[in-house]
Amino acid sequence: MIEQRFRWQGKEYTVKLERATESLRAEVDGRAHELRRVAAPEGTLILELQGKLHRIAFARDSDSLLLTQGGAAYRLERVDPLRAPRVLQHHEHGLEAPMPGLVRLVAVEAGASVQRGQTLVVVEAMKMEIRITAPEPSRVVKISCRVGDQVERGQVLVELDSIGDSKQ
Amino acid sequence: MFRRLLIANRGEIAVRIARACREAGVTAVAVHSEADCGALHVREADEAVALPGSTPAETYLNIPLLLEATRRSRCEAVHPGYGFLSENADFAETVAAAGVALVGPSAASIRQLGDKTRARQLALSAGAPVVPGYDGTGSDKELEKQAKKLGYPVLVKAAGGGGGRGMRVVQSASSLAEALASARREAQSAFSDSRVFLEKFIPSARHVELQVLGDRQGRIISLFERDCSVQRRHQKILEESPSPGLDEDLRARMAAAAVAVAQAAAYVNAGTVEFLLDPDSGKFYFLEMNTRLQVEHPVTEILTGVDLVLAQLQLAAGEPLSPAWETALARGHALECRIYAEDPARDFAPSPGRILRWESPQGPGVRVDSGYAQGDEVPLHYDPLLAKVIVGASDREGAVRRMEQALDQMVILGPVTNLAFLKEILSHPIFRSGKAATDFLQRHLPQGGEVTPPPDEILIAAAMLASDGPAGVTGSEPGETGGGEGPRGPWARSDSFRLGGEEN
Numbered sequence: 001m002i003e004q005r006f007r008w009q010g011k012e013y014t015v016k017l018e019r020a021t022e023s024l025r026a027e028v029d030g031r032a033h034e035l036r037r038v039a040a041p042e043g044t045l046i047l048e049l050q051g052k053l054h055r056i057a058f059a060r061d062s063d064s065l066l067l068t069q070g071g072a073a074y075r076l077e078r079v080d081p082l083r084a085p086r087v088l089q090h091h092e093h094g095l096e097a098p099m100p101g102l103v104r105l106v107a108v109e110a111g112a113s114v115q116r117g118q119t120l121v122v123v124e125a126m127k128m129e130i131r132i133t134a135p136e137p138s139r140v141v142k143i144s145c146r147v148g149d150q151v152e153r154g155q156v157l158v159e160l161d162s163i164g165d166s167k168q
Numbered sequence: 169m170f171r172r173l174l175i176a177n178r179g180e181i182a183v184r185i186a187r188a189c190r191e192a193g194v195t196a197v198a199v200h201s202e203a204d205c206g207a208l209h210v211r212e213a214d215e216a217v218a219l220p221g222s223t224p225a226e227t228y229l230n231i232p233l234l235l236e237a238t239r240r241s242r243c244e245a246v247h248p249g250y251g252f253l254s255e256n257a258d259f260a261e262t263v264a265a266a267g268v269a270l271v272g273p274s275a276a277s278i279r280q281l282g283d284k285t286r287a288r289q290l291a292l293s294a295g296a297p298v299v300p301g302y303d304g305t306g307s308d309k310e311l312e313k314q315a316k317k318l319g320y321p322v323l324v325k326a327a328g329g330g331g332g333r334g335m336r337v338v339q340s341a342s343s344l345a346e347a348l349a350s351a352r353r354e355a356q357s358a359f360s361d362s363r364v365f366l367e368k369f370i371p372s373a374r375h376v377e378l379q380v381l382g383d384r385q386g387r388i389i390s391l392f393e394r395d396c397s398v399q400r401r402h403q404k405i406l407e408e409s410p411s412p413g414l415d416e417d418l419r420a421r422m423a424a425a426a427v428a429v430a431q432a433a434a435y436v437n438a439g440t441v442e443f444l445l446d447p448d449s450g451k452f453y454f455l456e457m458n459t460r461l462q463v464e465h466p467v468t469e470i471l472t473g474v475d476l477v478l479a480q481l482q483l484a485a486g487e488p489l490s491p492a493w494e495t496a497l498a499r500g501h502a503l504e505c506r507i508y509a510e511d512p513a514r515d516f517a518p519s520p521g522r523i524l525r526w527e528s529p530q531g532p533g534v535r536v537d538s539g540y541a542q543g544d545e546v547p548l549h550y551d552p553l554l555a556k557v558i559v560g561a562s563d564r565e566g567a568v569r570r571m572e573q574a575l576d577q578m579v580i581l582g583p584v585t586n587l588a589f590l591k592e593i594l595s596h597p598i599f600r601s602g603k604a605a606t607d608f609l610q611r612h613l614p615q616g617g618e619v620t621p622p623p624d625e626i627l628i629a630a631a632m633l634a635s636d637g638p639a640g641v642t643g644s645e646p647g648e649t650g651g652g653e654g655p656r657g658p659w660a661r662s663d664s665f666r667l668g669g670e671e672n
Binding site for chain 2: 033060072074
């Protein structure tokens, strides 16, 4: 089960995806759908829902997904469940793994200065990659994981020191 | 015919002209601002001249620079398109003085018809009815008296130009003084001419315009009408022909009036005579004559099969009216929608930016005149018209359905567009019944249409793409969904970031 959240015009939407044997199951704000994905040229997604084909063209624009179908276009902003609230998940200056997974990438070294939003570590879980990003301009104090590590939820992956922190 | 022609414009109309030039065996020379250096109209031309700067004043409105570009590129003719310098008498004069042919009427015609009060006089002398009004030469006290005589509501209009600028609807005597002052200010800044005049305001009318063509031999013909009643703040967004508001008798009388006005102006080349039609009384009134190619000219092209840009080139080269144009018939119904980069939900704010995805509709009877393609940047300096979709079908209902289909197919991602708004207009019962007048949008779709939340399939698609990661998606094959483990999951297949692109 994968869960994604999006924001559109101030409203939030939650989508859950799950693989079934012959199809996919999706739940959108509690509404359940069974669907199939049909092969489509690049930049297009064709979904079959209840026997009806939906041709959806898309593009990516930084943290947003642009999608259109039948003349109506939507810009959906990804609500990264691990980004905004992650600030609250700090252990001192440490960033935790949000879910059990496999470390796919360590993008920084100890001692490096990083900017807000910069990717530090990428953890893969359930076919989904989660980027652990710096919540504010910081210096990397310690990297506590390596590529290939299996990490547990809540495990500290990176320790940061805020740049300009009053404690310094 | 000319050998080389300079296109003093940009966007879809410059593309349109470049294509007509190629068909006619004329070398098309584009000009472009810095913001437009890789634009579609440059890619479609044979040669291009760079103009320094990006604002219209520095580039597409810069008469000395354009004249220099014409001379250096050895062009024998200049096509001004629409907008920019297309109705600028000084430009026409300067071009003519340099021994270059302007694809358009004479400077004298442009000057006479560009002055809205002189144009009214001309129409009256040609026997065409004008909207009851007052030419505004007197004092404000006199204007007040005349407004009362006309009866409120009245319209304050700029004498120096159109396009909704310097225009105010006045509901009562108490707000006249303020409207006059603000209209004059706006007219002064838009046209360097603060003169205004009064017209009786007809709140619910049809906007019907007649396409005319004139040759140097002094002959004028008309090529049917276009109905442009669907407007938002005096800006057309949807045009069609034939007009649902005309019968044969009215059509013939309006055509005769249009030709008479053009004749009185000794008009040469393509022009458009605009009328207001009161649908209740069946009376029509001359509004103005546009001395250029119209944005909506493809409606007439689809209806009649006459290539108006090619006709313009031939007329500018001194050729007489073609018998084929005179005998052209109106076949079926033609409809055009203007696709703008603007956000109806945000009071139609322009929405420039990079076009991340673009697909044009296709199919029988569908034409797209576009100024952009996928990957292009829509600059913030110029008007927000992205493209025009034009359809032809055997009758009006067929044309509307064909247009709905075409807009469904069209994909534009990046800038926000009015595509969904256009679809709402098309499906509105008043438009559908052919009864839309100039107040239709204001009365029935004032907010720019409904904003509908994303349907579930859109959200599901987004969730799949979000799970795929940022490096683009490739579709899973049908049947693959039950399959493999590892990186080949049901949503993602390749993701260079995740697969360690940065580790290599």
